[in-house]
Amino acid sequence: MKNQIITQLTSVVENRETNDTVINLPEDSPFDAEQRQWLNGLLTGISTIAAAANAGPEEAAPATPLKVYYGSQSGNCEVLSKDLKKFSATQGFEAELAELDTITPADLAAHQHVLIICSTFGEGEPPDNAKNFYTALMASDAAPLPATLNFGVCGLGDSSYTHFNKAGEDIYSRLVELGATPCHEWISCDVSFEDDYAAWKEAVFKSEVFVNAAGASSSAASADPDEYEPKYTKNNPFIGNLIHVETLSGPDSAKCVNHIEISLAGGGEDVDYHVGDALGVWPLNCAKEVNEILKAGSFTGKEIVEQKTGSASLRVLLQNKLDIHTVNAKCLETWGLSEAPDDYQVVDVLRELKPELDAQMFVDGLRALQPRLYSIASSPKKHPGEVHLTVGEVHYYLFDKERKGVASTWLGDRLSAGSNIGVYIQSSAHFHITGNDDAPVIMIGPGTGIAPFR
Ligand SMILES: Cc1cc2nc3c(=O)[nH]c(=O)nc-3n(C[C@H](O)[C@H](O)[C@H](O)COP(=O)(O)OP(=O)(O)OC[C@H]3O[C@@H](n4cnc5c(N)ncnc54)[C@H](O)[C@@H]3O)c2cc1C
Ligand SMILES: Cc1cc2nc3c(=O)[nH]c(=O)nc-3n(C[C@H](O)[C@H](O)[C@H](O)COP(=O)(O)O)c2cc1C
Known part of the structure; x- marks a missing residue:
């Protein structure tokens, strides 16, 4: 009798539909209805646990590809693009990051999800690393783009300029004109861009097209071993100290140009810089x-x-x-x-x-006070632990009243030796001296005209 029961139970379990973990003993098995119900529950539980244990790891849906392109002159859009890449990983997207000039407008047609962050420079122009892309996009013979290209644009600018955020706005309008589909209205960020950018980012990933396309998300983007994340940034500056200011221009000169030395002691490699980088300086008003x-x-x-x-x-x-x-x-x-x-x-x-x-x-x-950038005029090889600037003081008359620039006069005139200065290194990778000793170098000195040549 015992053997008969075991044989019957084994045959029921073995002959069930593949993957079916629910077990129902036949009515002619040697149990009454109550016993069958109890045994069915027990066997179903055991087979469910066994099935789960035997199954391989569940295959996660892959993250959806996303292209993030940026145009950035002084680094803000580049920083935001990196943030966007990280954030997108938590939303089910795997982003690839590149400067706008690495692609042509026609390349966009191959993608379904594209986000662009671009600043405006000069007099309403795109940054250097977006100029070729921008010119090709604006050309009258630019090819139409498919509606399957879903895109968003975040522009960074400064509302005190006449052509506020022109590059970002032009890119957005032209992509729409060529047939691509905006996933969200473009955002025009001013100098305090953090909140508007964050709201745009949230809205993009909540847009229907992004929500529907999202794949598996991870808690963070996998760290890129080549990607250096500076500790001290615009929003977390290093506190350096003024060492010394020396006026370079003569007493009769029309312009007052100062040599400024700042100590970076204590910052270690977190304030390392290369010749060609700029220093961000947080000034105080007069x-x-x-x-x-x-x-x-x-x-x-x-x-x-x-x-x-x-x-x-x-x-x-x-x-x-x-x-x-x-x-x-x-x-x-x-x-x-x-x-x-x-x-x-x-x-x-x-x-x-x-x-x-x-x-x-x-x-x-009122707008928030912003840091100013200065071309670094020293080499860490010659002056370790220090950074030197060459700053022309800004003075001018408006409506018969003498006016002055905030940072250039603060550094040159109002700071005393030993004063604290909030600073950060603004890397300018495209402005570093090439490692190729045979490459010709053309040096042009705008601004004070001398900072890069010291
Ligand atoms: C990458 C980079 C590197 C730089 N490197 C250097 C450098 O090495 N040395 C250097 O000296 N500067 C440099 N600058 C410029 C520097 O960042 C500041 O813009 C400059 O020092 C003026 O800042 P400020 O705070 O003194 O003047 P602000 O307070 O910013 O005042 C300048 C503003 O005053 C107004 N203004 C100025 N003149 C007039 C006028 N005649 N009529 C009406 N309005 C006027 C304009 O609105 C102008 O934007 C650099 C800028 C960048 C982006
Ligand atoms: C020399 C100079 C010219 C600029 N011209 C403009 C302009 O024409 N329109 C605008 O909206 N912003 C202008 N800006 C502001 C920048 O777009 C803004 O600082 C932006 O945050 C820079 O982003 P990026 O660091 O990614 O290049 C200018 C800034 C500088 C320093």
């Missing part, structure tokens, strides 16, 4: 100008105002955090003004147009 603005707006400076980062007194914010010169469309709108004469700066608006503003409204209209 206290005298802050006083003029407070007076012009009838503020005391003690008013407490809210910012995303917390609250602070108006004076502290004007001194350390806000662009106290630039007037753009956003600030006029915030201040309830329809227009202002060209070249008006913040102090002119307050003095001449006298908008009715409380301190919070005033601050809400």
Whole structure:
């Protein structure tokens, strides 16, 4: 009897449909209904566990290919592209990153998901590493693109320029014109681009076409061993110290040019640089100008105002955090003004147009203060642990009032030896001296004209 039961159970389990883990003993098996039900449950449980143990690892759906192209002159778009690549891995995409000039517009036709981040330089021009792509895209004979090309564009610019974000906008409009499908409206980011970029990034990966195409996601992009991630960046600067300032120009010179030495002691290899790189410098505004603005707006400076980062007194914010010169469309709108004469700066608006503003409204209209870039004028081989700059002070007259640049005069005039300076290395890989000693080199000195030749 015992053997008969075992034989029957074995035959039921062996003869079940392949992959079927549910077991039903036949009604003629030597059990009553209640026993059969109990045994069916037991055997189904055992066979399910066994099937799971025997199965190989589940094959994950592959991540969907994504192309991320960037055009970047001073590195911001390149940094954002790397972030986009990492983020895309968490959303089911495997991104490949490249400069825009590595492709032609026709190459885009082969792809289904393309994201472009591009800044605007010069007077509304694309950055150097996007010029060929841009020119070919704008050409009247550019080939049509398929609607299967789903794309997004994020533009980085500066609203104080006449052609604000022209390159990004042109690229977006032309891709639409040629037949490609935008997955999201293009985004036009100003100098404080972080929040707008983050919102665009979220929106792109939430768009229907990206959600439907997403494959398996990973928690992070696999680390590229060749990719160097600097510790000190625009948003996490190294705190260096001013060593020394020496004026290079003569007393009768029309321009004041200063040689500036900054100590990078303690930064170690996280502040290593190459000849050809630039140094990002976070300046502070001039206290005298802050006083003029407070007076012009009838503020005391003690008013407490809210910012995303917390609250602070108006004076502290004007001194350390806000662009106290630039007037753009956003600030006029915030201040309830329809227009202002060209070249008006913040102090002119307050003095001449006298908008009715409380301190919070005033601050809400101002842009965040930005770092300035300076070509590095030293070699780490000759001056380890230091970085030297050659900075021309910016002074000019507007509406019969003397004006000055924020950073160039802060470095040259208002900082004393030993003062802290927030800095970061802005790598310019395309500007490094070639390793090929036979290659001809043409050196051109714009700006102060001498920084790269020291
Ligand atoms: C990659 C790179 C490398 C650079 N390297 C160097 C370098 O080695 N040395 C160097 O000196 N600079 C260099 N610069 C320029 C530098 O970054 C700053 O732009 C410059 O020092 C002015 O900054 P600032 O804060 O003093 O002036 P800001 O406060 O930025 O004021 C400049 C602004 O003032 C206004 N302005 C200036 N003159 C007039 C005028 N006549 N009429 C009306 N408005 C006017 C304009 O709006 C102008 O944009 C470099 C820039 C880049 C992008
Ligand atoms: C010399 C110079 C010219 C610029 N010209 C423009 C311009 O015409 N329009 C604009 O919107 N932004 C302009 N910008 C601002 C840059 O686009 C902005 O700083 C952007 O964040 C740079 O991104 P990138 O570092 O990726 O090149 C200019 C900046 C510099 C330094």
